[in-house]
Amino acid sequence: MxxxxxxxxxxxxxxxxxxxxxxxxxxxxxxxxxxxxxxxxxxxxxxxxxxxxxxxxxxxxxxxxxxxxxxxxxxxxxxxxxxxxxxxxxxxxxxxxxxxxxxxxxxxxxxxxxxxxxxxxxxxxxxxxxxxxxxxxxxxxxxxxxxxxxxxxxxxxxxxxGQLEHSLIVDIGAGTTDLCRVHGTMPDPDDQISSIKAGDYIDRELMKLISDAYTNVRLTTEMVKRWKEEHSFVGEPKEEITVEVPVDSSVLKLSITQEIKAACESIIPDITSGISKLISTYDPDFQDDLRSNIWLAGGGSLIRNFDVILEHELELIDGGKVFKDKDPxxxxxxxxxxxxxxxxxxxxxxx
Ligand SMILES: Nc1ncnc2c1ncn2[C@@H]1O[C@H](COP(=O)(O)OP(=O)(O)OP(=O)(O)O)[C@@H](O)[C@H]1O
Ligand SMILES: [Mg+2]
The missing domain is CATH 3.30.420.40 (ATPase, nucleotide binding domain)
Incomplete structure (x- = not known):
């Protein structure tokens, strides 16, 4: 890292x-x-x-x-x-x-x-x-x-x-993903953008996608959140993800690889558009500094491959360099x- x-x-x-x-x-x-x-x-x-x-x-x-x-x-x-x-x-x-x-x-x-x-x-x-x-x-x-x-x-x-000058923090929590430009002072309202697409949103999406794919499954929020925390990823899957799900009176092994991917990726568009907005409205002399100093934080930053896929998405809007907080x-x-x-x-x- x-x-x-x-x-x-x-x-x-x-x-x-x-x-x-x-x-x-x-x-x-x-x-x-x-x-x-x-x-x-x-x-x-x-x-x-x-x-x-x-x-x-x-x-x-x-x-x-x-x-x-x-x-x-x-x-x-x-x-x-x-x-x-x-x-x-x-x-x-x-x-x-x-x-x-x-x-x-x-x-x-x-x-x-x-x-x-x-x-x-x-x-x-x-x-x-x-x-x-x-x-x-x-x-x-x-x-x-x-x-x-x-x-x-x-x-x-x-x-x-220690990133107080020209840094862009992307804090992916449970309730909100908070994007914030930091430039040496306490941030102003203009420096910050918040989206409700964060951990809880991923859980709801995952629940919906699994229920749509497999009828009669009995899911709880805790179950789905646990699977997400264990297997979360974006981009190409490394392996098939299977979980044991209660269906009617028995327990079935089901693949949820595509559902995990889709649920985790569902928060990306708001993040890329937020980053784009915060960069384009920054002092033009320092936009490149900001662009090359993007930091992922919060529990959601543990989604595997998120930094790589986000950088990939940012290539479409003049690029960006993404780092991860090592202690989210x-x-x-x-x-x-x-x-x-x-x-x-x-x-x-x-x-
Ligand atoms: N390995 C993981 N993969 C994906 N998500 C994870 C992982 N570990 C934790 N999370 C998720 O991160 C979220 C919690 O992150 P964090 O503790 O930063 O949130 P919070 O600060 O309590 O929420 P908020 O900032 O919205 O108030 C939860 O949705 C949790 O399920
Ligand atoms: Mg938080």
């Missing part, structure tokens, strides 16, 4: 941390995953899922009023499930805000970040998050921290990659942490 640039000066503010009083935290509050990284070297990523017991029996059996992440997924038949973040945006219902608060507390506890020290956090939000949705997140989270800031998620990814799970949270550590101390005292 090609490596470009270096990580941004992570030690710049290390002295502030070494005094042991402050804990800096980077959080990527995503539709599918919530990732956290702390300045004392801890990190974790959990599914952004919250479950509450469906009835008194479930409550007694599970001995908890709320379950989070993978534990909620494993007990889903006995739970009402919430995904408090939808298309990258925290939903504005009381129960979703409460669920998100619980999720945040859970992920903070998982890395011991709920204790002691003064805490300063940056939370990554989607490229085009509205002023209202930023306010909802800040309100939801403010009691946990002594200082809090929300920052554009793709900007955090670029900050982590923590890239956003790590960038948010670096940004938090690099913020001048005065900044936090005014938040």
């Amino acid at each position: 090609p490596q470009k640039g270096k990580t941004n000066k992570p030690v710049a503010s290390a002295a502030k941390v070494k005094d042991g009083k402050n804990l800096y935290i980077g959080i990527d509050l995503g539709t599918d995953h919530t990732a956290i990284t702390t300045s004392d070297g801890k990190k974790n990523s959990i599914l952004s899922l919250v479950g509450t017991p469906r009835d008194a029996i479930a409550s007694k059996f599970l001995k908890k009023e709320r379950l989070f992440g993978e534990e909620a997924l494993n007990h889903r038949v006995a739970l009402n499930m919430f995904r408090p973040i939808e298309n990258g945006v925290l939903k504005n219902q009381r129960e979703d805000i409460e669920a998100a608060r619980g999720l945040l507390e859970f992920v903070m506890r998982s890395v011991g970040a709920h204790r002691g020290a003064k805490k300063y956090a940056i939370i990554g939000v989607p490229a085009q998050a509205s002023v209202l949705s930023k306010k909802i997140i800040t309100e939801m989270a403010k009691d946990f921290f002594d200082g809090i800031l929300v920052a554009s998620e793709p900007f955090c990814v670029a900050y982590n990659l 799970v923590f890239g956003g949270a790590d960038g948010a942490l670096k940004l938090a550590m690099d913020m001048p101390a005065e900044f936090w005292h005014t938040t």
